[in-house]
Amino acid sequence: MGGASVLLRTVLGESLREIRVAEGRTLREVSGAARVSLGYLSEVERGQKEASSELVQAICDALDVSLSQVLLMVSEKMEAAELVTRLPVVRSRAAAAA
Numbered sequence: 001m002g003g004a005s006v007l008l009r010t011v012l013g014e015s016l017r018e019i020r021v022a023e024g025r026t027l028r029e030v031s032g033a034a035r036v037s038l039g040y041l042s043e044v045e046r047g048q049k050e051a052s053s054e055l056v057q058a059i060c061d062a063l064d065v066s067l068s069q070v071l072l073m074v075s076e077k078m079e080a081a082e083l084v085t086r087l088p089v090v091r092s093r094a095a096a097a098a
Contacts, residue, residue, distance in 0.1 A: 006081040008074070010047030012056070015073045017045040019063050033062035 020030055027045075031038040036055060043049040044059070051059070060067045 013047040
């Protein structure tokens with residue numbers, strides 16, 4: 001696997017945030033509906049906290065989106081990140097001669 005390394009929690013949080021913003025919902029609204037603190041939901045969205053499967057389901061329910069839709073979105077983003085290849089470092093002739 002030569003692509004860039006990404007964390008599942010980062011991509012999951014990013015995806016949940018995109019869905020929430022697309023729905024025009026606030027962190028406060030979703031945290032209340034999911035019965036999770038606003039701060040914790042914010043950390044999940046920023047990829048700073050690893051959410052349990054129960055919490056992810058509660059957030060999906062609050063967003064009125066299926067878990068399978070979110071996981072498909074995450075899977076597609078993970079695949080795209082894995083396909084990114086790093087360009088080789090090309091040294092200048094002067095640096096190579098030194």
